[in-house]
Amino acid sequence: MILRLSSLFVRTLREDPADAEVPSHRLLVRAGYIRRNAPGIYTWLPLGLRVLRKIENIVRDEMDAIGAQELLFPALLPREPYDATNRWTEYGDSIFRLQDRKGADYLLGPTHEEMFTLVVKDLYSSYKDLPLWIYQIQNKYRDEARPRAGILRGREFVMKDSYSFDIDDAGLDRSYQAHRDAYTRIFDRLGFDYVIVKAEAGAMGGSKSEEFLAKAAVGEDTYVRCNRCDYAANVEAVDSLAPSPVAYDDAPAAHAEQTPDTPTIDTLVDHLNERYPRDDRPWHAGDTLKNVVFSVRHPDGTTEALAIGIPGDREVDAKRLESKLGEGVVFEPFGEEDFAARPTLAKGYIGPGALGEKKPAGVRFLLDPRVVEGTRWVTGADVTGSHVLDLVAGRDFSGDGIIDVADVRDGDPCPNNDGGLLESARGIEMGHVFQLGRKYADALGLQVLDENGKLVTVTMGSYGIGPSRAVAAIAENTLDEIGLCWPREVAPADVHIVATGKDEAVFEAAEQLSQDLSARGLDVMYDDRKASPGVKFKDAELIGVPTIVTVGRGLVDGVFEVKDRRSGERTDVPVGDAVDHLVAVVRG
């Protein structure tokens, strides 16, 4: 196949698009891969569509290889199934809703759990039918508050979503592993730098969950890796290492002290070091327990106040809190009005006295995992201008449970407790494998008969990859300062041939080479335009086909110049050897 630049529907741009925030977006627009139609809504021009389709085909290929079966749901969906799972409400503003001419409610599908569950319920009825793995590759829709970075976070985007259906947890484990393996093969084939990290699963009611992230400084996800073992997790899913319980037999009794004008951790620590100096070491923020109170609204409309006790040297990480509370839960820190409504809470001096067992303030109280039995804290005395010292967890106070939402920092100990330290980096989520469990099967009544003729609820796994986001993520992960630089398997062509000069013989030789390579099954981009060599080389570098062949000056010496787009390495190849040489380069 030959793509001739004289007729290919592409125009490269010299100027960066005004709205481009990240390099991949800038280059995909400038190189003529995509065009913006509305915020988060893009047209795929021929070059972009070629890359998208190559990614889709790799995904399809590996899904088919494990025996998953492709089907295709509508994107325009009736409301009813989403009511049954309460997601019509839970999604809030983040889905597109519409009505038909008769006033019936529809949505544009953001994910299809309901549809997958219902079609299996419709067709299958016996354990003998399981396991079943089905998938689709389809346009999905989310009305993002902040569509971002071109196709990286679009409002219309392509997803491959698979679901597994099993009779029991052991089956789910096998289905999960098969999909995880297929995903690993997919990402290996895509040919760029990725990492598999543990992901938060709790909020959706499932158990095991991992994400495939493309490494990229512009990524929206932060993940950590251990510098010693293979632990890696999305920052939302990091389990903080809890210290062992501490003996507290010799701990003094808790005692409230006057600490005027110490509503912040910094002022408190200064005050402690000045008025209550310790012999062995100065007070520091980590000795204090900070109790942060949030106003929380659940998807069902109920509200509550939630206090979180964390060491004073940490902050509550909003993303970690969001992922722990789950989809559709909205929260914000207590404001003046909230405090006014609960006079028991002394702002700046809140302590377990108001939050703990007897709950005079009527607030749910969750503690950071580091607050283990026997640890000793300075914390609010529930009176303005006063703190309690030597308050011992498990002796003097306890919470209603644990919540692990403090910020994660470089240098934090690895939860595997092997002496390794965590290091953070950023990535783009490209895939997600997830043990969904029985949430949707329960809500929609997906049961089958087991071996004993008893109805049992099916357990499901959910496995997603975003091919359109992958185009941007791979671009972002592989580009360099002069342009896009595609991995071979997803490049819009195998070879980019540039004919330079005005000599007829040059164009004839370039045309012949294009045809010969095409005849050998290669996809050739051939720059047959009447343009200057400078323009053609710049375009070739911008478009990012991995191998660039120059047919020009060298022709009199009987050679073509073959350049590797990434390394920049150039080789003169005799005309007679060029086809075999290039086929070998492309096929590896």
Added chain:
Amino acid sequence: MILRLSSLFVRTLREDPADAEVPSHRLLVRAGYIRRNAPGIYTWLPLGLRVLRKIENIVRDEMDAIGAQELLFPALLPREPYDATNRWTEYGDSIFRLQDRKGADYLLGPTHEEMFTLVVKDLYSSYKDLPLWIYQIQNKYRDEARPRAGILRGREFVMKDSYSFDIDDAGLDRSYQAHRDAYTRIFDRLGFDYVIVKAEAGAMGGSKSEEFLAKAAVGEDTYVRCNRCDYAANVEAVDSLAPSPVAYDDAPAAHAEQTPDTPTIDTLVDHLNERYPRDDRPWHAGDTLKNVVFSVRHPDGTTEALAIGIPGDREVDAKRLESKLGEGVVFEPFGEEDFAARPTLAKGYIGPGALGEKKPAGVRFLLDPRVVEGTRWVTGADVTGSHVLDLVAGRDFSGDGIIDVADVRDGDPCPNNDGGLLESARGIEMGHVFQLGRKYADALGLQVLDENGKLVTVTMGSYGIGPSRAVAAIAENTLDEIGLCWPREVAPADVHIVATGKDEAVFEAAEQLSQDLSARGLDVMYDDRKASPGVKFKDAELIGVPTIVTVGRGLVDGVFEVKDRRSGERTDVPVGDAVDHLVAVVRG
């Protein structure tokens, strides 16, 4: 590739779905190809998706072969471009509209003329860039008032839409012909019975227009063919044969007569034969001119009264009128209130006196093409109980123009005036090629520089095929009384192998045959279920793979039975020859 029925995600149904109106719908649901989610909204199960993809790939193949380039627009589109062409309004209730979280208006694209026009305007600027042929294969949306017959008229459906862009009309003619030829190849490959008919083009402002119809009794389109020449046209687009002008030198002067109680053509003709008998032949309905008045509302909100004068033996065909008036124009016959508002119009006795040149009634007056100069008519005298006789067209009255909207009948003369007669039949529109002209380029300002550096407006062609409708249309066109019966190129598999009995050897032989055929590149459906032969044969007939191989009783004699699904013809083929035999059958 082997599709094993023991694990394939399919369940055949014995019962017809309650809402199925046509055979293809009934069978596609029963055989497990599609499932309904909402009116006009369907899920493609694996079998259905295979057929859909095969059709899409044939279409893509032939589009690529003529040098058309594929791209992909979003389905979720901003309102603005559709405002610029007024289609946001014109579409009325028939598109899905929605708003995003910021209140901005969007629609789900029903067709993409605006987007194609704008992307070319964005990228191209010179005549040197033309001709350009671009296309996409994509989900489209229409909020049909009456979604019908499953996927035959869905609300979410797949379209391949191409557009050509040319600098002049000669270029458009070449682009049109290339697409018409490609379509002919596509429909030939799809392997079913179709007809190419002239289509109505006027309403959309274009010129040449043809449709590709699948012959099917359940089709929504009626077309006619000449029994002598190759004339074929959608009934909406049939040009009625206008007689030659008639000499009227010896015609008597027009004279009004009393015709009490003759408000209908029948009563009038009876009255004429009784009171004003002719010597040569009796009066008949075709001697009278019937003036039918409509109240018309245009998309821009303006209204008018429109009278149509047609021979009394014809009716105004609402579909023909609709297609002549154009998209978004709404009309209904004058009611009592309308007549009350225009007392000049004597209901039942309306004539050119009130409608013609001086327009006392203020009504636009269009005439059937048969009302040529010199023809002599009996028509209303604009006074209740009175008609005019010997009213000569061109002498005594004229209209504001011609409109060809009378019903077309079997036996009408062919417009080619070759003595041939028209015969009607029904079909399903599957493709449309259309010279769109400059309507969208004008509205959206698509101009390029010509050879002389002058800006000229580009002329466009529009070419559509509906792959999802094609699944239903091909099914409808090819099914028989026992099930689906696919043409080879679109069948979900090449061969359907049925293993019968409980003998291990049978299943081993069937498995081996499946693998051998798969290794030769055939797609095999293999019924490896533990079910009765009766169930398996019924399913094979229902599913409709063109070749059915039975591995069973014959095995002891060393033969498989090969059956042609359409003809029912059976052949015993020796086991050793089976692979070659079947490859030959499939490859033709």
